[in-house]
Amino acid sequence: MKRFASIAFATAIALFLQGCAGWQSALDPKGPAASELAWLIWFFTGLCAAVWVLVMIALALPLMMRPRERAEPLVIDADADNRKLRVVLTAVALTAVILVGLTLLSFIANRTLAAIGSDAALTIRVTGHQWWWEVRYEDATPSRILTTANEIHIPAGEPVRLLLTSTDVIHSFWIPSLSGKLDLIPGRMNVLDIKADKPGVYRGQCAEFCGAQHANMGTFIIAEPREKFDAWRNDQLQPAAAPMSDEAKTGENLFLRRPCVMCHKIGGTPAGGTVAPDLTHVASRQTLAAGTLTMSRGNLAAWIADPQGVKPGSHMPVVDLSGDELNAIVAYLEGLK
Structure with missing residues (x-):
């Protein structure tokens, strides 16, 4: 029993200390x-x-010490x-x-x-x-x-x-x-x-x-x-890359004709919204929705299709898209690196 208690205590301490690193x-x-x-x-x-x-x-x-017996308890002990x-x-x-x-x-x-x-x-x-x-x-x-x-x-x-x-x-x-x-x-x-x-x-x-x-x-x-940072910044200052595939071109047209364009900006296109994140190089980021999802095609599609399901209360509205339209927009955004 003592051995089990020692192992449990050590495990608890190890788990607790995990919060002190990382x-x-x-x-x-x-x-x-x-x-x-x-x-x-x-x-x-x-x-x-x-x-x-x-x-x-x-x-x-004081609790452990035994009081000293005194002949006259009422006499004040000045010392x-x-x-x-x-x-x-x-x-x-x-x-x-x-x-x-x-x-x-x-x-x-x-x-x-x-x-x-x-x-x-x-x-x-x-x-x-x-x-x-x-x-x-x-x-x-x-x-x-x-x-x-x-x-x-x-x-x-x-x-x-x-x-x-x-x-x-x-x-x-x-x-x-x-x-x-x-x-x-x-x-x-x-x-x-x-x-x-x-x-x-x-x-x-x-x-x-x-x-x-x-x-x-x-x-x-x-x-x-510094060299890598300067290269990153210069890349980010460039306008969005033009879509290459037919699906991505369709996605760009859909993006510019749907409510997305009212909130988001994409450099080099008519999209000039300022109330939501700039998407000019969105695919170069590691995450979506402020760290909620890792950047991937599946997560990008999930976020566009149902942002309230991923992040309830967020200000991004649900846009009615068919499956083909969703895939086209995802293909377009995937190319914005």
Whole structure:
């Protein structure tokens, strides 16, 4: 029985610790901001645990000690009272020192975080929608401004400045492995500086309840070497590729004649909607519907055919399409890479 209990306890601990690593964990830092926050978390946790242990010891000792017999119980023991007073005053002083120390550490950490983006060469505006992320790469040259959705490509090893805002309700941008949380508030622009130490894909999540599909409002930071990032950005600035097959050409015509064109934009075509994600290079993304589905022909068809079945409450309406029409539109969108 004892062996079984030990195995069960070890298994439970192992499962619990699985939450401390991976691509969406604040305890698995991959950038300077996350490292600073992780160090702060561990220090706060260790110090608070030590304080708790000391308090428990202080409570247990009087309960375990047998009271000393006194000849005159009503006579005041001045020495004992003085010792107790010194213990209380010492505890109060230590509490004050700990609180002031933790406050100073938080202040120093905030200054460190603020300095990360002081020399950022890349600025990205991230706008929260119910329930997806609009990503706009700012540039002094208007023709170099790029808009995409849900995936944020950045050069690895370089600081990036994110300008955060929202069009509807309060959202919260959080990439645990790279930074702390920061709210996106309608009518306000907040600034978050991030930096990825090395190339990789880092998952994020809206961390402020924003409606029915809050849990399905994910995002991905894709950190790449500078050369690969520049190549990606140049590709994304190009207009949509012209459809090659007859089915894809039919799909383009259907897309431009159906309600899709009222909400979505596809560069190089008359589609110029601004209330839904830009689809100019939609097939180059790893996921659909803000991380809800992986990118594939089947998932693309499922999302177009029944968006409410995939993501109930989303603002994408159901469009009445026959099987052939659905396949044609999917074939067209599959070519937008």
